[in-house]
Amino acid sequence: METPEYEPSPWDPIAEHVETYLSTEGEEGYIWMGGPTIILSTIGRKSGKLRRTPLMRVKDGDRYIVIASMGGAPTHPVWYLNLSANPDVIINDRAEEHHLTARTATPEEKAELWSKATEVWPDYDSYQQSTDRDIPLVILE
Numbered sequence: 001m002e003t004p005e006y007e008p009s010p011w012d013p014i015a016e017h018v019e020t021y022l023s024t025e026g027e028e029g030y031i032w033m034g035g036p037t038i039i040l041s042t043i044g045r046k047s048g049k050l051r052r053t054p055l056m057r058v059k060d061g062d063r064y065i066v067i068a069s070m071g072g073a074p075t076h077p078v079w080y081l082n083l084s085a086n087p088d089v090i091i092n093d094r095a096e097e098h099h100l101t102a103r104t105a106t107p108e109e110k111a112e113l114w115s116k117a118t119e120v121w122p123d124y125d126s127y128q129q130s131t132d133r134d135i136p137l138v139i140l141e
Contacts, residue, residue, distance in 0.1 A: 007049040018052045026094030029054070035121050039092040040066060045085035053079045056121045057093065060113060064091055064100065064140040067117050072127035072135075080136060089140060100140040110137040 008015035021029035021039055030036060036057040044051050058065040068080035083089055083102040091098045105113060114137060118124050128135050 004043055004048055004050045007044070007047060007051060009051075009053070014054065017054050021054065022052075022092060026092070030094055038064065038066075040079060040083075041090040041092070042079050042082035043086045043088070045082050051079065051082060053077075055079075056117070058117045058120050060116055060139075062141070064093075064098070065105075065113055065117055066102075066138045066140065067121070067124050067127075068136040068138060069124055069127040072130035074131055074133060076133070076136065080138065083138065091140060098140075102138050102140050105137040105139050109139065113137055113139075 008018065017029050017032060018039055021037070032054060037054045038057045040053045040055050042051050042053070043049070055066045058067070068077050070077040084104070087102040089100055089102050091100055114124070117137065124135070
């Protein structure tokens with residue numbers, strides 16, 4: 001399969017973080033805003049272009065967990081909408097690249113795994129409290 005054209009984030013700090021992280025294999029940019037990060041690559045559901053987003057690094061055994069919090073905003077982040085439309089994703093975890101399949105956790109799985117996410121980024125609790133939407137926890141395996 002041909003790799004889609006990459007379209008950087010329109011927000012310069014995100015685009016720059018992704019570029020720095022990938023060009024240094026995470027030597028720079030792994031710790032971001034005080035937490036460990038990975039780069040999530042999705043395919044744009046409308047554009048068909050490759051999109052990359054830095055997210056907090058949460059592991060559960062061999063699986064990765066990402067939280068679609070968008071800081072507690074009332075709508076889901078675009079990357080979540082993208083992986084909902086096309087669950088084949090790539091995670092860059094420093095120098096490692098993982099081709100994974102994404103799925104939204106069931107309510108039971110979310111209840112079980114949420115504390116793993118808040119150990120890495122405690123603000124997820126306040127994000128959930130600040131919005132009426134149920135913030136999705138996504139399992140990448």
